[in-house]
Amino acid sequence: MNEGGANTMWGGRFAGGVDAIMEAINASIGFDRRLAAQDIAGSRAHASMLAATGIITQADAQAIDDGLSRVAAEIEAGDFPFRTEFEDIHMNIEARLRELIGEPAGRLHTARSRNDQVAVDFRLFVRDQCDAAILGIEALMRAFLAQAEAGADWVMPGFTHLQTAQPVTWGHHMLAYVEMLARDRSRFADARARMNECPLGAAALAGTSFPIDRDATARALGFDRPTGNSLDSVSDRDFALDFLSGASICAMHLSRFAEELVIWSSAQFRFVTLSDAFSTGSSIMPQKKNPDAAELLRAKLGRVMGAQVALLVVMKGLPLTYSKDMQEDKEQLFDAADTLMLGLAAMEGMVRDMNANRAALASAAASGFSTATDLADWLVRALNLPFRDAHHVTGSLVRMAEEAGCDLPDLTLAQMQSVHPGITAEVFEVLGVENSVRSRMSYGGTAPERVRAELARWQEVLG
Numbered sequence: 520m521n522e523g524g525a526n527t528m529w530g531g532r533f534a535g536g537v538d539a540i541m542e543a544i545n546a547s548i549g550f551d552r553r554l555a556a557q558d559i560a561g562s563r564a565h566a567s568m569l570a571a572t573g574i575i576t577q578a579d580a581q582a583i584d585d586g587l588s589r590v591a592a593e594i595e596a597g598d599f600p601f602r603t604e605f606e607d608i609h610m611n612i613e614a615r616l617r618e619l620i621g622e623p624a625g626r627l628h629t630a631r632s633r634n635d636q637v638a639v640d641f642r643l644f645v646r647d648q649c650d651a652a653i654l655g656i657e658a659l660m661r662a663f664l665a666q667a668e669a670g671a672d673w674v675m676p677g678f679t680h681l682q683t684a685q686p687v688t689w690g691h692h693m694l695a696y697v698e699m700l701a702r703d704r705s706r707f708a709d710a711r712a713r714m715n716e717c718p719l720g721a722a723a724l725a726g727t728s729f730p731i732d733r734d735a736t737a738r739a740l741g742f743d744r745p746t747g748n749s750l751d752s753v754s755d756r757d758f759a760l761d762f763l764s765g766a767s768i769c770a771m772h773l774s775r776f777a778e779e780l781v782i783w784s785s786a787q788f789r790f791v792t793l794s795d796a797f798s799t800g801s802s803i804m805p806q807k808k809n810p811d812a813a814e815l816l817r818a819k820l821g822r823v824m825g826a827q828v829a830l831l832v833v834m835k836g837l838p839l840t841y842s843k844d845m846q847e848d849k850e851q852l853f854d855a856a857d858t859l860m861l862g863l864a865a866m867e868g869m870v871r872d873m874n875a876n877r878a879a880l881a882s883a884a885a886s887g888f889s890t891a892t893d894l895a896d897w898l899v900r901a902l903n904l905p906f907r908d909a910h911h912v913t914g915s916l917v918r919m920a921e922e923a924g925c926d927l928p929d930l931t932l933a934q935m936q937s938v939h940p941g942i943t944a945e946v947f948e949v950l951g952v953e954n955s956v957r958s959r960m961s962y963g964g965t966a967p968e969r970v971r972a973e974l975a976r977w978q979e980v981l982g
Contacts, residue, residue, distance in 0.1 A: 545843075547607045550850050554608050555594050557643035559587050561636060561719060562612070564739035566627055568732050574630060579623040586620040587612075609633050609640075630729035631722060634753040634841045638718040641849065643740065645762050648856045649711040652766065655863035656704045657981055660697050662870040664981070667693035667974050672967035674952045675790070675880035676889055681782075683887030686952040689875055691965040694973055699772045701977075706765035714758035717742035721752035724840040754840040756830065759852050763827035766859045770820035773862045777820075780813040780869065789879040794872035797865070812869060816862050823862075826855035884952045888917050888927055893949045893958065902941045912939045 563584055570580035590612055593599040605611045610633075617624040670689030677687035717737035720727065726749040733745035746752040783790035784798075797812035829851045833844050891913050898909035915938045920927050923934075928950040935942045948954060959965045963973075 542603060545606060546603045547846050547849070548601055548603055548605065548611055550853060551608045551637075552601055552611075553853060554637075554640045554644055554849075555599075555612065556591070557640040557647075558608050558612055558636070559591050560643065560740060561639045562627060563587055564736045565631055565719060567739065568735045569626070569629055571735060572730055572732050574729055574731070575623075575626045579626050582620045582623040583616070583627050586616045586624065589619055590615050607633075607637075609636050630727040630731050631719070632724075632753075634723050635718050635721040638721070638753050638755070639740065641756075642714055642718065642758055645758055645852065646711055646714060648762060648852075649707045649714075649765075651856075651860060652707045652769070652863070653704050655860055655867075656700050656707070656769065659863055659867045659870065660700045660704075660977070661981060662867045663693045663697045663700070664974060664977055666690075666870060666873075666875070667697070667970065670875055670877070671970045671974060672956075673875065673877050673880055674884040674956055676883045676887065677965070683883070683889050685892055686884040686889045686955045687959075687965040688956050688967055688970055689877075689880060690967070690970040690974065694970065694977070696772070696776055697977055700769075703765065703769040703772060706768065707762070710758070710761035710765055713761060715741075715743045716746045717744070718746045718752035718755070720745060721749035724753050725749055750840050754837070754845075756834055756845060756848050759848055760827065760830055760834070763823070763830060763852060763855055766855050767824045767827045770823040770859060770862060773866050774817050774820045776866065776870075777813040777817040780873070781810050781817070784808075784810045784813075788883070789876050790883070791876065792874045793869060794874075796872060797869045812865055816865055819858055820862050822858050823855045826851035881952070885926065888920065890927055890950045890952060890955050891917055893955045894927060894946065897946055897949045898939070898942075901943070901945060902939070 566575070566580045566583040566587075569575040570577050590599065593615070599611075599615065601611055602614070605614050613624060613627065616627065667690040670693070673689040674686050675689050675692065676683045677685050677692075717733065717740055719736045719740070720731050720733040737743070737745045746755075780791065780793065782788055784793050793808075793810055793813070798808050798810055830848055833847050837844055894916065895906065895909040895913040898904045898912055899906050902909075904912070916927060916930065916935060919934060919938065920930055923930070928947060932942070932944055932946075935946065949958065956965050956967065960969060963969070
């Protein structure tokens with residue numbers, strides 16, 4: 520999508536025909552037709568500005584606007600004659616506009632290039648995708664909040680290295696993903712604010728000698744201001760990379776929870792049961808219920824990260840300003856945006872529908888000496904031991920429990936005092952998992968009271 524190349528609409532500059540292979544390489548209409556609505560919006564704003572500044576007549580501007588309305592209606596109805604020989608969505612729309620209204624259509628491209636035209640179209644599209652991603656993220660955050668509210672005080676194991684570490688609450692675990700998604704939401708909001716400058720009017724690369732009003736077109740298209748440098752305006756794809764960066768991090772978060780769902784729904788864990796809507800059976804093993812939706816998302820979301828890398832590779836070696844390489848920016852972003860939105864919608868459905876097995880969570884929370892840290896903390900508080908000494912005493916008690924085939928709360932006071940005589944019966948008040956989670960009252964901790972406070976805060980934030 521640039522000012523060079525072969526197109527029959529360009530007149531006599533290129534006498535030879537376009538080879539079929541070159542046409543296949545050069546044409547982008549097969550995918551950039553998705554920019555039709557943005558292209559029409561940009562053209563309308565441009566035509567209106569041209570008339571307001573006296574560059575074209577009001578009559579021509581009205582004819583152009585009416586014609587673009589007809590083009591939009593044809594595209595929406597599926598009747599628009601997309602043609603490969605016109606290469607891209609911009610030339611397809613302009614060619615159809617000329618068929619519909621004749622000579623005034625040729626005035627639309629005054630003071631404009633396809634370079635700034637595609638820059639504004641693509642920026643409008645990516646801005647829309649940021650808005651859609653924010654809405655999808657908020658819906659998923661609400662699904663996690665619903666789960667957190669249902670199990671604010673349910674105990675479950677917290678893991679490090681996928682080994683039982685300390686007991687936490689189900690609500691606390693769900694709110695961890697709310698925090699992640701909130702950062703994702705802020706990244707898209709930041710990206711949207713940063714990209715909200717209008718490149719229309721930069722023309723091919725140097726601006727234009729026509730007395731255009733770039734502020735007017737920026738306002739008409741919902742931008743905060745025009746871009747400040749014509750060279751950067753047509754060569755910039757940072758806005759697309761910003762979107763893909765945010766999308767990649769969000770996809771990583773979704774994939775992490777997909778992995779947890781795969782683990783949690785296994786027969787070895789039984790932490791959750793996924794609904795039939797997001798599971799499948801086995802063709803040979805009748806007992807199986809496979810978390811296929813989570814597994815598919817875990818794989819599909821890698822495409823989002825791949826798109827970011829692909830566009831970085833496209834852009835990394837390009838001199839200013841426009842190069843035809845930049846036509847390769849759209850397919851990757853289109854696929855990434857579609858994949859992200861599918862991932863958000865599917866994950867929202869899985870989170871809303873999943874049932875947590877409270878009994879299995881509680882049983883697992885009590886295993887693996889999960890209250891060992893509580894014991895060490897008690898030794899520091901009650902006996903004034905240095906933490907490293909308390910750590911050593913606790914390790915000895917864990918070894919004793921392992922050898923006895925029991926958990927820490929099952930040791931007798933006499934057994935504990937054989938390791939350290941200062942231990943009293945008060946120690947048993949901190950060893951149960953319920954006691955453990957209730958004691959974690961530090962800000963951001965897992966205590967149910969803290970969980971409910973954070974839950975209320977997020978519910979207020981999301982409205």
